[in-house]
Amino acid sequence: MSNNIEKKYPVPPFSLESAIEKVRKAEDAWNSRDPELVSKAYSIDSKWRNRNEFINGREEIAQFLTRKWKKESEYRLIKEIWVHGDYKIAVRFAYEWKDQETQKYYRSYGNENWKFNDQGLMIERHASINDLEITEDQRKFKWPQGRRPDDHPGLTELGL
Known part of the structure; x- marks a missing residue:
């Protein structure tokens, strides 16, 4: 399927409501931990900067996510809109995970800048992320693996 007919709703230009919906759909997809999904x-030729990695295209994105979630078990993510424009959205996020090698828990904090094409596919993603080691009793994201429940507090409500 070419980029000209693929669509990922909602599509730009974004209103506040459609930008919030786009952010939640992204959070839900990432919480699925399904690299292909x-x-x-993202567009076929999407460009990413994730920490110190530069990733190009869907195939590299899926490979990156496969590696990521092999290392980062018990992954749970919350995204929150920061600001939006017609074709751009900025989010802040936090996720918790357990390092498979060391068995230590972390909360990773970050910001992402997203740019979309007319079909609603992300063509650019710039992510800055910092990791904080936490203890198991400091974890705040304890819902069952998968989509964050609608009644679970967001980042602002959690004071993060």
């Missing part, structure tokens, strides 16, 4: 939200 997540990669379909």
